[in-house]
Amino acid sequence: MNTYSSIRGMLVIASLFVLAIGLLVSQQLLTASDTQVPDEREEVVFWHFWGGADRAIVEDVARRFNESQNDYFVRPIAMPGNNLDLKFFLSVTGGDPPDLLNIDDPVIADWGHRGAILALDEVATPDEVERLEAWLFPAARRLVTYQDRLYGVPNGLDIRALYVNKTMLARYGLSPPKTIADLDHIAETIAPPGQPAAFQHHGYLPDSRRIWAWGPVFGGQFYDSSDDHVTLTTPEIEAALKWMVSYRDRYGPSEIARFRHGDQSLPGKTFPLFAERYAIVMDGQWRVRDIRAFQKSQADRREEVAQFDAIPLPMPPGGKPNAGWVNGNNFVIPQGANASRGAWEFIKFWCGFDGQEASAAHTCVAGGWIPVSQHVVDEPSFQEFLAEEPLFRTFIELAGSENQYPVPVIPGAPYFNNEIKNLAESAMSSSTEPDLPQMLKEAETRIQSHIDRARNEQ
Amino acid sequence: MTWLQKSTIYVLLIFFAAIYSLPLLVMLSGSLKSPTEIQANPNQLIPQSWQWENYVAAIGAMPFWQYLSNTLVLCLGSVAGTLLSCSMAAYAFAKLKWWGRDKLFAVLIGTMLLPWHVTMIPRFLLLREIGLYNTLGALIVPTFLGDAFSIFLLRQFFRTIPEEISEAARIDGLSEWGIYWRIILPMSVPALATVGLFQFVAAWNDFSGPLLFLSNKDKFPLAYGLEQFVSSYADQTHLLLAAATLFTLPIAVLFFFAQKTFLKGIATTGLKD
Numbered sequence: 001m002n003t004y005s006s007i008r009g010m011l012v013i014a015s016l017f018v019l020a021i022g023l024l025v026s027q028q029l030l031t032a033s034d035t036q037v038p039d040e041r042e043e044v045v046f047w048h049f050w051g052g053a054d055r056a057i058v059e060d061v062a063r064r065f066n067e068s069q070n071d072y073f074v075r076p077i078a079m080p081g082n083n084l085d086l087k088f089f090l091s092v093t094g095g096d097p098p099d100l101l102n103i104d105d106p107v108i109a110d111w112g113h114r115g116a117i118l119a120l121d122e123v124a125t126p127d128e129v130e131r132l133e134a135w136l137f138p139a140a141r142r143l144v145t146y147q148d149r150l151y152g153v154p155n156g157l158d159i160r161a162l163y164v165n166k167t168m169l170a171r172y173g174l175s176p177p178k179t180i181a182d183l184d185h186i187a188e189t190i191a192p193p194g195q196p197a198a199f200q201h202h203g204y205l206p207d208s209r210r211i212w213a214w215g216p217v218f219g220g221q222f223y224d225s226s227d228d229h230v231t232l233t234t235p236e237i238e239a240a241l242k243w244m245v246s247y248r249d250r251y252g253p254s255e256i257a258r259f260r261h262g263d264q265s266l267p268g269k270t271f272p273l274f275a276e277r278y279a280i281v282m283d284g285q286w287r288v289r290d291i292r293a294f295q296k297s298q299a300d301r302r303e304e305v306a307q308f309d310a311i312p313l314p315m316p317p318g319g320k321p322n323a324g325w326v327n328g329n330n331f332v333i334p335q336g337a338n339a340s341r342g343a344w345e346f347i348k349f350w351c352g353f354d355g356q357e358a359s360a361a362h363t364c365v366a367g368g369w370i371p372v373s374q375h376v377v378d379e380p381s382f383q384e385f386l387a388e389e390p391l392f393r394t395f396i397e398l399a400g401s402e403n404q405y406p407v408p409v410i411p412g413a414p415y416f417n418n419e420i421k422n423l424a425e426s427a428m429s430s431s432t433e434p435d436l437p438q439m440l441k442e443a444e445t446r447i448q449s450h451i452d453r454a455r456n457e458q
Numbered sequence: 459m460t461w462l463q464k465s466t467i468y469v470l471l472i473f474f475a476a477i478y479s480l481p482l483l484v485m486l487s488g489s490l491k492s493p494t495e496i497q498a499n500p501n502q503l504i505p506q507s508w509q510w511e512n513y514v515a516a517i518g519a520m521p522f523w524q525y526l527s528n529t530l531v532l533c534l535g536s537v538a539g540t541l542l543s544c545s546m547a548a549y550a551f552a553k554l555k556w557w558g559r560d561k562l563f564a565v566l567i568g569t570m571l572l573p574w575h576v577t578m579i580p581r582f583l584l585l586r587e588i589g590l591y592n593t594l595g596a597l598i599v600p601t602f603l604g605d606a607f608s609i610f611l612l613r614q615f616f617r618t619i620p621e622e623i624s625e626a627a628r629i630d631g632l633s634e635w636g637i638y639w640r641i642i643l644p645m646s647v648p649a650l651a652t653v654g655l656f657q658f659v660a661a662w663n664d665f666s667g668p669l670l671f672l673s674n675k676d677k678f679p680l681a682y683g684l685e686q687f688v689s690s691y692a693d694q695t696h697l698l699l700a701a702a703t704l705f706t707l708p709i710a711v712l713f714f715f716a717q718k719t720f721l722k723g724i725a726t727t728g729l730k731d
Contacts, residue, residue, distance in 0.1 A: 019534070052689030077675050080665075080685045087669055090582055094591045098675060290497075297494050 041073040043428040044342035048102040049081030055309055057367045064359060065349045072342035076105040096336040100343035102155060104329040106413050108144050112151040113411045119330040120150040123344045131354055139326040139404035140372040144407050152348050154328035156369035158284050159331040159395045161212055168279045176309055180243065180316040193250045204280040208424035213325035214240040216405050217313045223408035232444040241436055245427050253429045285395040289368050306332060323403035354374040370399050412454030419447050488699035496695050520683045529679040530596055533661040539601030540608050540657040541650055546611030547604045549638045553624060555596040570606045582670055596671035608653045615649035616642060648722040655720055659709055680705055
């Protein structure tokens with residue numbers, strides 16, 4: 001028994017020893033081949049949040065860049081998108097920041113204000129910065145400009161339009177809206193107010209988050225950068241909010257909440273337009289891909305294939321055409337980056353600046369992304385893509401509009417963003433008649449105070 | 459117990475087991491569907507066509523073997539660290555008599571109330587100062603300093619071992635180290651297995667630790683690899699679910715084989731009456 005026990009003990013120890021050696025050897029043998037930097041090249045460590053199918057596209061851009069020149073070698077590293085800001089600040093504290101970061105949060109002003117990222121004029125030549133400003137779409141320029149300096153470059157724009165289920169509209173004898181009055185008419189035709197039973201469909205319901213889009217459509221601005229003031233109490237912003245609240249008056253806050261709650265039960269990320277819960281929904285360009293997949297699955301099942309369109313947001317009288325809310329994913333170069341010049345070269349390559357438009361067009365087509373400049377849109381390969389994908393053309397036209405605005409690029413922007421959305425949500429869900437001028441005035445004071453504080457923090 | 463009572467209990471157990479296993483079944487089912495089918499029929503448990511190649515694609519879409527190797531190093535290293543440090547501390551709290559022992563034990567238990575986020579930054583700064591940032595050591599070395607829950611668990615078990623055994627060993631001339639190493643540890647295999655299993659699972663699933671301390675992709679663990687299938691615009695849900703199934707499998711198998719020891723450990727450490 002003792003002999004057996006000691007042999008068993010020896011076997012266990014030997015197994016653990018072999019396992020430990022095996023793991024140590026595997027640590028050496030399995031080191032990723034793309035972490036090797038070719039001789040005489042400067043490594044550019046690039047953190048990004050692109051996962052899923054997009055990760056392969058990002059890695060392909062890096063590969064093409066690495067093949068295109070001899071000075072720099074970009075090493076892309078996919079990081080978790082949800083905590084990328086935390087990870088970034090800890091890496092700065094740890095003295096090991098990346099050379100380039102791509103992030104989808106509106107961080108430009110806050111990080112620029114704190115000195116956590118470099119302004120482009122600290123990396124690029126004055127001539128490059130001046131030409132870049134002229135080269136970018138106005139919306140792209142607005143996204144990355146803080147205190148008249150560019151702090152990054154968007155790698156693409158996220159634009160919102162109205163997606164229309166044309167098949168559903170046709171069933172009611174309706175066509176896509178051109179004005180706000182048309183949109184209201186569609187809503188009232190598909191879901192007549194005062195209906196005794198619970199609504200199964202709605203033509204359109206405004207979403208409180210979309211006040212950022214409807215404000216500019218009604219000709220309003222939420223912030224005046226010339227004197228650094230929040231401007232919620234303008235007639236245009238009040239008109240936009242009043243129009244959104246008119247849906248509350250039409251259907252009642254509880255019906256809107258009930259119907260919206262039903263959207264949450266849709267499995268996965270299924271677009272509510274597919275289930276014909278709505279005839280019209282505002283969303284971004286990435287839904288074009290979902291629509292194509294949906295139509296393909298309908299065709300595979302031999303069902304009638306629904307027809308969709310994407311249209312600009314309809315205006316009220318006196319409103320602004322092709323207006324809306326834009327955001328995007330930005331390249332930023334961290335303070336303390338070892339290879340900031342290499343990072344800048346990679347940004348130019350990705351976005352297509354300085355004669356690299358053809359390569360950028362290839363990237364945007366692969367990802368279904370909106371370019372940041374008309375020069376990339378004009379590339380033949382991108383034009384071919386638009387010919388095959390007409391729904392995308394609306395988003396491209398909107399991207400080039402002067403009337404696309406982001407959440408103001410100022411310190412405290414995330415608070416501003418949330419407060420405005422909360423304001424619209426409170427007004428739309430209020431059980432009593434909301435006093436809109438008073439609500440806007442109170443929110444303006446509150447947000448202004450927060451922004452002033454954020455601006456004075458070092 | 460009558461036949462009817464027994465049947466009722468079984469029916470209830472099967473009902474609750476089915477509810478609890480539903481997320482796992484959805485994961486398994488989704489891992490075998492095509493992307494189009496996941497979009498079109500997310501709630502259908504039986505796939506229309508079984509896409510076994512999802513598993514091959516999931517493994518190929520990331521440096522799976524490298525991440526697995528990193529994960530195993532993290533798991534085994536932290537299990538070794540936890541068992542060694544916590545059993546020594548637990549022995550001191552359970553078997554040695556010294557001034558302030560119980561007060562210090564209360565302080566130790568009190569540290570369990572501290573949220574992880576509170577110690578996150580100091581821990582980061584400390585590990586950076588000693589040069590462990592961006593190494594697997596940043597996640598392994600702290601386990602050699604013990605953790606309150608494992609110490610508590612082992613202390614409870616050690617207290618159930620009769621004091622007469624230690625006394626007899628002392629009379630026979632065994633040192634305290636000898637008693638700990640040659641008497642107490644061999645008698646505590648179920649409790650050690652329980653603590654080891656807990657630590658293994660914690661290290662296997664750990665996402666926050668690697669997020670804080672690792673920046674090179676050749677050091678990432680599997681938990682981090684799963685994130686790479688997630689995207690704001692183009693999720694690869696079918697591959698994510700296949701990778702998640704592969705990720706979950708070893709833990710399920712480990713629990714399956716170790717459950718008797720594990721339950722025995724739980725039952726004898728005061729966690730279960």
